[in-house]
Amino acid sequence: MKLFVFNILCVFLQGCCPNPLSYWTLEPNVLVLEVNGTLGQQPITCLEMTGNNSQDIFWRKNGIKELQRGNVYLVQLLESFGGGNYTCHSRDGSLLNHTEVLIQHYLSNRRILLKNQQEDYLSCSTQNYNGEFHCSWTWHSNRVGKAAFIKAERISDDQYSNCSADPSGHQWTCSSAQSNFSCHVDNSGSGVSCLDQQHCPYVEERQQIRVTVFVKTNDFLLESYSKLFYLSEIVKPDKVKISKVNKTVIEWSYPSSWNTPYSYFPLTFQISQLRGRCRGCENPCADIKPSKAWTMYSTDIYQLKVKHRVKAVCVRAKDAFCNSEWSEWTHIRLVRLSGDI
Secondary structure, three states: OOOOOOHHHHHHHHHHOOOOOEEEEEEOOEEEEEEOOOOEEEEEEOOOOOOOOHHHOEEEEOOEEEEEEOOEEEEEEEOOEOOEEEEEEOOOOOEEEEEEEEEEEOOOOOOOEEOOOOOOOOEEEEOOOOOEEEEEOEEOOOOOEEEEEEEEEEOOOOOOOEEEEOOOOOEEEEEOOOOEEEEEEOOOOOEEEEEEOOOOOOOOOOOOEEEEEEEEEOOOEEEEEEEEEOHHHHEOOOOOEEEEOOOOEEEEEOOOOOOOOOOOOOEEEEEEEEEOOOOOOOOOOOOOOHHHOEEEEEOOOEEEEOOOOEEEEEEEEEEOOOOOOOOOOEEEEOHHHOOOO
């Protein structure tokens, strides 16, 4: 069943009361009303065509029977109120149609999500260039909601992406001529993982990815948040692998999740050797200052002879060609080597 809106009636109502400012369909049977907080009305209809017995149609809002009857129902809008699940029924109570009305208050300074340390609402990262990435967000403590719609696409002047969800509302697909994204929402409801199945890691990335997350509250308020990026801007390698070769030598290698060949996807490594401090710390690399570490470039496994009295070695990596994030530090403890070098 589809929702039909009487355009002529809506134009008439907006002429005397310009709220909602506009309306659009998020997905089938989900209507979004953009409001400015003033008093207004929005008509929705039950059936496209009815006979002379339209007064037999009654309505429910969130399961509660309403006084309004007939094929047309006027949603009452005031401030951020008016959203809900609207259903219309025949005289015997049978369901005829339904729609969910969501309210988008463009003047409100209250937000459903919180900003991160980079003053952004979405935090996105990827472990490699395979076309997969993850974006997360933080809910406001007083406005917890859930993801209502996910859209991932490659930006192009002549592009149109068609997005849809599976019945569970956790799996999303967005397809266009340039990309084919599949996304799934985390079990926590605070993140989404996406894969561009048409992406080739060996070809220059010419089009940016735009991720848009629509979130809604239990009060039927809707907000949208977007982030635009290249994979090279959000790539963050997994931790480097470190192992002992003998009492005086260690070696490290590329993360198993990193792209190959390493000569085509090289990493830059940052190394710090720690002497006689933080022996009992779970993570001796936590307080390292980048200025105290030295940097090197390698396209293969690298072996290092440890300096005298070194207690631990910390290593991390980043893409050698891009100004992207460093991986988390990996460390190895070498207390037994202190008297052997």
